Amino acid sequence: MSFATNRRVFLKNGSLAFVGLAAFRSFGAYGFNDNGVHPIPANESLLLAQSERILFDSACLTIDGKDTFIYSGAFHYFRCPKELWRDRFEKIKEADFNTVETYIPWNWHERSMPDSPDDFSKIDKLQDLDEWLTMAEEFGFNIIVRPGPYICAEWDNGGLPLWLSALKTPTKPLHKDGWMRSDDPVFLTWTKHWFDAVCPIIAKHQITRKEPGKPGVLLLQLENEYDSAKYTDDIKINQIKALARFARAGGIDVPFITCWTKQVRDSKDPVLRQVFDSCNFYPRWNVSRELGTQILKLRQEQPGAPLATTELQGGWLSVVGGKLSDQQDGLTAAQIQNITLYAWQMGETITNYYMLFGGTNFDDWGGYNITTTYDYDAPIREHGGIDVRYQSVRSLGQMIREHGGKLVRAQLVEIDTKTTTNDVVISERRAFDGSRYFFIRTDDYHTRRAGLARVKEKDGTEFSFEYDLEAFGSVVFYLPPGETDTRKGQWLPKTAPVIKRPTDLPSTVEIDKLEQLSDPLPFVWTPLQSNELIEAHAVFGSHFVYYRITANSGATIDIEVQPKDGIIGSAGGKMLPVAVSEDHKYFTFTLPPDAKELIVLHDKRGHRNGPKGMETGGTYGLLSVKGANESVPLQFAQGGSLGKEHAVGEALSDAKTEIAHGWKKVTIKQSSAPATHALLTWYRMQFELPSPKPGVWVPWHLHLEATGNGFIYVNGQCLGRYWQVGPQRDFYIPETWLHFGAGKINTIALSLRPVNEELCVQDVRVVPDNAFAEFR
Numbered sequence: 048m049s050f051a052t053n054r055r056v057f058l059k060n061g062s063l064a065f066v067g068l069a070a071f072r073s074f075g076a077y078g079f080n081d082n083g084v085h086p087i088p089a090n091e092s093l094l095l096a097q098s099e100r101i102l103f104d105s106a107c108l109t110i111d112g113k114d115t116f117i118y119s120g121a122f123h124y125f126r127c128p129k130e131l132w133r134d135r136f137e138k139i140k141e142a143d144f145n146t147v148e149t150y151i152p153w154n155w156h157e158r159s160m161p162d163s164p165d166d167f168s169k170i171d172k173l174q175d176l177d178e179w180l181t182m183a184e185e186f187g188f189n190i191i192v193r194p195g196p197y198i199c200a201e202w203d204n205g206g207l208p209l210w211l212s213a214l215k216t217p218t219k220p221l222h223k224d225g226w227m228r229s230d231d232p233v234f235l236t237w238t239k240h241w242f243d244a245v246c247p248i249i250a251k252h253q254i255t256r257k258e259p260g261k262p263g264v265l266l267l268q269l270e271n272e273y274d275s276a277k278y279t280d281d282i283k284i285n286q287i288k289a290l291a292r293f294a295r296a297g298g299i300d301v302p303f304i305t306c307w308t309k310q311v312r313d314s315k316d317p318v319l320r321q322v323f324d325s326c327n328f329y330p331r332w333n334v335s336r337e338l339g340t341q342i343l344k345l346r347q348e349q350p351g352a353p354l355a356t357t358e359l360q361g362g363w364l365s366v367v368g369g370k371l372s373d374q375q376d377g378l379t380a381a382q383i384q385n386i387t388l389y390a391w392q393m394g395e396t397i398t399n400y401y402m403l404f405g406g407t408n409f410d411d412w413g414g415y416n417i418t419t420t421y422d423y424d425a426p427i428r429e430h431g432g433i434d435v436r437y438q439s440v441r442s443l444g445q446m447i448r449e450h451g452g453k454l455v456r457a458q459l460v461e462i463d464t465k466t467t468t469n470d471v472v473i474s475e476r477r478a479f480d481g482s483r484y485f486f487i488r489t490d491d492y493h494t495r496r497a498g499l500a501r502v503k504e505k506d507g508t509e510f511s512f513e514y515d516l517e518a519f520g521s522v523v524f525y526l527p528p529g530e531t532d533t534r535k536g537q538w539l540p541k542t543a544p545v546i547k548r549p550t551d552l553p554s555t556v557e558i559d560k561l562e563q564l565s566d567p568l569p570f571v572w573t574p575l576q577s578n579e580l581i582e583a584h585a586v587f588g589s590h591f592v593y594y595r596i597t598a599n600s601g602a603t604i605d606i607e608v609q610p611k612d613g614i615i616g617s618a619g620g621k622m623l624p625v626a627v628s629e630d631h632k633y634f635t636f637t638l639p640p641d642a643k644e645l646i647v648l649h650d651k652r653g654h655r656n657g658p659k660g661m662e663t664g665g666t667y668g669l670l671s672v673k674g675a676n677e678s679v680p681l682q683f684a685q686g687g688s689l690g691k692e693h694a695v696g697e698a699l700s701d702a703k704t705e706i707a708h709g710w711k712k713v714t715i716k717q718s719s720a721p722a723t724h725a726l727l728t729w730y731r732m733q734f735e736l737p738s739p740k741p742g743v744w745v746p747w748h749l750h751l752e753a754t755g756n757g758f759i760y761v762n763g764q765c766l767g768r769y770w771q772v773g774p775q776r777d778f779y780i781p782e783t784w785l786h787f788g789a790g791k792i793n794t795i796a797l798s799l800r801p802v803n804e805e806l807c808v809q810d811v812r813v814v815p816d817n818a819f820a821e822f823r
Contacts, residue, residue, distance in 0.1 A: 116451030119146035120403020124179035143444025148191035160210035212664035213582040225662025230285035246297025275658035323352030331377025355397035362423035372424035414656030419767025430746035432819025442540035453478035467498020481528035488521035565725035569684035581668035597679035613650035618642035699796035700760035755799035
């Protein structure tokens, strides 16, 4: 929401602007003025590298001369099929957001290793980013971009290409603690390569390149949660300054931000003064304790910039073996309203939910130990449906649309309060036109709170009103300018309209028959020379890999991998028992007396996404093999004799393709173990879906219960990973992947490797999410 009045004094000097010198001079530096208003501290000059099109001071951003309250949410274009972007943007627009935010994952855009830092031929899919930014602007959204190079995001390798972290390690790293995410010349050289590719795409979408009043990119984040890295301040400062230079050279002229990067806070460095830091919060029920401490600290350490949260809890992730997002505690509609209003009560004027729309970790793009679903229990769910949490942020969005122009510079007022229940707390902010906003909240998430509130301002003005808070409730009582009669007040945010649902809905599609095929062992192997990493052969994913290890008969072979990875093995056509360390890092096999060859299948848990442990890089293949015949190279294959596992899965799930013979027809729950040599087994099944009813939208998911770990493919595309340990059993299938109507066949292919028992597909259904059905 914008407010036309601009309380700034500008000193123009070419492209430089000194901002905020006199904005609050009448209030002095700190403390309360005669009206009991607690002013934002007077701002020292902030050096910005752009024109006055977009400026910031201690209160807010000013865009084209209008003070603007940023109400934003994360929407990752790479976690959503392009055909569904428009639907997600429509939902965001309906909730009155004025800004969207996205990470930009380097490894998604440069999957193959370039020949040199000057080789941009491997850069791919930047057109997708360009189109997403264009569509965001068409919907009227401003945009916050976060191009890394490190993004975390529960994304594969934290967004850093595996070819970089595994194969570009400096011969002599500059620092003993690592080289990734540092000022090491090798890392900076490749980071510049990435920024040289991505920044020109971002630059043309900047608000500074648009006509006044038109939306565009308004902030760019450098690095990500840098406080978590173990480097010294000097190293971090050097890298941030280098990133800033690379971005400016790439045409970026909007302000820079960071998150959890204390080195930039109130820095006197001329480059770092172009950057302001922000916070990330995931407190669940501990809202006042976490936000109250950290927002105040941010204000004290960075008095000249607006209070911003780049990641305000929009939900939480799910991990392998844990709980799904919507089954976790502390992620209710009341909680998202409570945390948001508390941030605004503290004076925050840049709010970005992480996530607003979560999406899916398709294929193997999820980070280490991360589920395929990235639903996050976000206000807009993985399948695009909405429920009560969306209704909360929609109500808050309406409040910002109607009152953001006043709240953006509203001041904290010194008051005395008394409430019927002691755990109900009240704060007041007053806008420059005299509008009063009383923030009323409770930290009790078990019990409803109702009673009478009395408020007395420093000048003696008194107010009383009754409140009624749900468990963990938080609301705002608004009084218009000059009004002291609480009977003429208004409660905010207003209740969102009820979501109307259709009732004539489809039924579950049961699948009771499937085909089974043992993956034939590879007959083409690739040798790995001594100390050669598998990534040197362009193996950058987390799909299954076979290894062939030669050893003496009866030898004991010890294999080391990344923690929680899986290794199973066979020799002479029989599965072998294996001794596994508690952290699933070491696997020990003993060859039978008549065998001299061990075949193993490596099941990766994924590539770490940090934030810790990202500094050193390294391989995700076999870390060490002991007991093998050292005169015979270790050999690998990315699939059996049918081909690479990923390509086979895509082909098998394409009903038009037949690449294998020898399928065995089985039924669900039928105990039919694969051949004893099969380290990997394929399953294939088909189904039909009814035609959608006109004007009715229903999302669909695959419900799968099976023993084993593997990958799921639907109609020629890799949906994601299946883990026996769970928690995910329901897998959203984008409607753009499905075929609807009688006689239109959908095909599922499933690759599974045994974990601790025989493989068995126990339950398969394709289920409509009727609880989220909508009229469209």
